Amino acid sequence: MAQTKTPNHARGPMKCPVTLQDVDLFSPGAQEHWYEAYDILHREAPVHRIPGEGTSPDTDGFILCKHEDISRVVRDPSRFPPPKYDMPAMAPSQAPEGSPQKAAPEYTPQMNAMMISMQSLRPNMELWRAHRQQLTDPWVGPGAGRHEEMITRAVDELIDNWIDRGRVEFVEEFAAPLPQIVMNNVLGFPREDMERLRAWGVAQVKRYVYGQGHRNFLTPEEEVEQAEVLAAFSEYVQEKVSEKRQTPQDDMISWLTQVTYEALDRKLTDLEIIGIVYAMHLGGLETTQYAIAEQAQLLCEGPALFDELKADPGKIRFFVEEGLRMRAPTQGLSTRMTTQDEEFQGVKVPAGSILHMRWAAANIDPGEYECPAEIKLDRKGLTRHLTFSQGPRSCPGSGISRLEQNIAWTRLLERLDKLAYGPDNTFEHQPGIMLGTLKLNLTFEKSD
Numbered sequence: 486m487a488q489t490k491t492p493n494h495a496r497g498p499m500k501c502p503v504t505l506q507d508v509d510l511f512s513p514g515a516q517e518h519w520y521e522a523y524d525i526l527h528r529e530a531p532v533h534r535i536p537g538e539g540t541s542p543d544t545d546g547f548i549l550c551k552h553e554d555i556s557r558v559v560r561d562p563s564r565f566p567p568p569k570y571d572m573p574a575m576a577p578s579q580a581p582e583g584s585p586q587k588a589a590p591e592y593t594p595q596m597n598a599m600m601i602s603m604q605s606l607r608p609n610m611e612l613w614r615a616h617r618q619q620l621t622d623p624w625v626g627p628g629a630g631r632h633e634e635m636i637t638r639a640v641d642e643l644i645d646n647w648i649d650r651g652r653v654e655f656v657e658e659f660a661a662p663l664p665q666i667v668m669n670n671v672l673g674f675p676r677e678d679m680e681r682l683r684a685w686g687v688a689q690v691k692r693y694v695y696g697q698g699h700r701n702f703l704t705p706e707e708e709v710e711q712a713e714v715l716a717a718f719s720e721y722v723q724e725k726v727s728e729k730r731q732t733p734q735d736d737m738i739s740w741l742t743q744v745t746y747e748a749l750d751r752k753l754t755d756l757e758i759i760g761i762v763y764a765m766h767l768g769g770l771e772t773t774q775y776a777i778a779e780q781a782q783l784l785c786e787g788p789a790l791f792d793e794l795k796a797d798p799g800k801i802r803f804f805v806e807e808g809l810r811m812r813a814p815t816q817g818l819s820t821r822m823t824t825q826d827e828e829f830q831g832v833k834v835p836a837g838s839i840l841h842m843r844w845a846a847a848n849i850d851p852g853e854y855e856c857p858a859e860i861k862l863d864r865k866g867l868t869r870h871l872t873f874s875q876g877p878r879s880c881p882g883s884g885i886s887r888l889e890q891n892i893a894w895t896r897l898l899e900r901l902d903k904l905a906y907g908p909d910n911t912f913e914h915q916p917g918i919m920l921g922t923l924k925l926n927l928t929f930e931k932s933d
């Protein structure tokens with residue numbers, strides 16, 4: 486018999502929060518109760534202080550949950566820039582005695598490449614826009630439609646692997662490999678390297694899974710370990726950039742080796758290209774995986790919705806947006822700071838505070854959305870959610886991610902019927918700041 490999903494309140498080290506004092510979004514087990522915590526924060530503390538966790542030990546972090554507050558912050562990058570330690574800092578307990586702010590860890594070569602390419606190619610908002618428009622939009626932004634055929638093929642091949650079985654472990658056999666295959670194709674990495682690339686992708690996001698607290702600190706040992714794993718990735722990407730500079734193919738890396746960056750009227754260096762590739766690979770994998778895995782759960786919980794979409798595939802794009810809104814893969818990021826004293830919802834937030842933007846909570850803000858916990862395919866302003874952020878620094882890969890999700894559900898709904906939870910699901914999530922379901926056994930029938 487099909488399993489039903491119940492809240493994970495009995496699982497993991499943390500109990501479900503009941504009062505504001507219980508709310509902790511970052512300790513082990515917190516991920517099983519995030520949405521209960523958001524209800525409490527919306528009711529009692531939509532601007533929630535985390536003492537001593539700002540840009541320095543004498544400043545604080547603030548969790549923002551209101552749609553209007555986060556929207557205001559992300560649309561004004563000069564007033565709310567990235568935190569001063571815009572490279573990952575060490576936990577205060579690990580900083581040397583007397584250190585005013587942080588100890589800079591050894592950065593991995595990839596982090597360096599990413600920071601260097603950011604500083605040289607887009608040091609200000611004007612160049613940030615130019616960079617996006619010319620270098621990434623044609624591949625992963627509004628121009629992502631060029632990949633439609635490739636993505637459809639990838640989706641169908643994955644489904645072919647298990648459609649005759651009547652059951653699938655959906656995370657490992659669909660949601661995770663799809664974005665990896667897609668990004669490999671976009672960037673121009675060979676298919677036979679898929680396994681290693683997957684392992685590097687996992688290493689890249691380690692900070693957001695195992696990092697401590699809202700600033701995603703890794704311990705010095707973890708930093709070293711990560712740097713070792715990723716050193717090989719760095720060499721690999723350098724090799725590919727050199728090869729493609731010599732013999733360009735039809736892919737994003739080859740194109741980056743040839744293009745003249747109009748805003749600076751020059752070609753890109755290898756290091757700058759590696760920085761872009763690193764960011765694409767970091768941003769483009771697990772996020773889309775989590776989105777698709779969450780959408781599968783929404784459909785298992787709503788068989789009538791499944792039938793409605795199957796009967797009218799034109800509604801799939803509305804479902805994808807509602808899925809992204811209700812189950813944001815990136816739940817929150819501490820990537821902005823205050824440069825002057827501010828006030829949000831009557832709460833004073835001094836200069837030097839770190840703002841943790843809780844996109845997922847803002848997406849169910851009752852002040853913004855009618856019946857926020859319901860999927861409404863006819864909701865007005867379906868794309869107003871904050872899952873990809875907003876404003877000039879918003880996610881550059883939203884175009885290709887949306888396309889992957891839309892094609893995935895178009896093909897899945899056409900080829901499958903009676904999607905339901907299979908046995909042995911615990912519905913547990915990985916720790917960190919991403920909404921990552923670890924495993925998802927599903928059953929289905931093959932469509933006629």
Ligand code: HEM
Nearest residue numbers: 625764765768769772773776815873874878879880882886
């Ligand atoms: C469902 C999937 C995705 C989600 C939820 C997501 C979410 C986000 C969010 C919230 C940000 C921060 C924006 C801000 O600070 O204002 C971001 C940035 C970023 N994302 Fe995504 N993202 C997704 C898919 C992708 C894909 C497919 C790519 C690449 C192909 C990508 C590449 C990036 C990069 C490079 C950044 C850093 C900003 C920049 O360098 O311009 N993301 N994303």
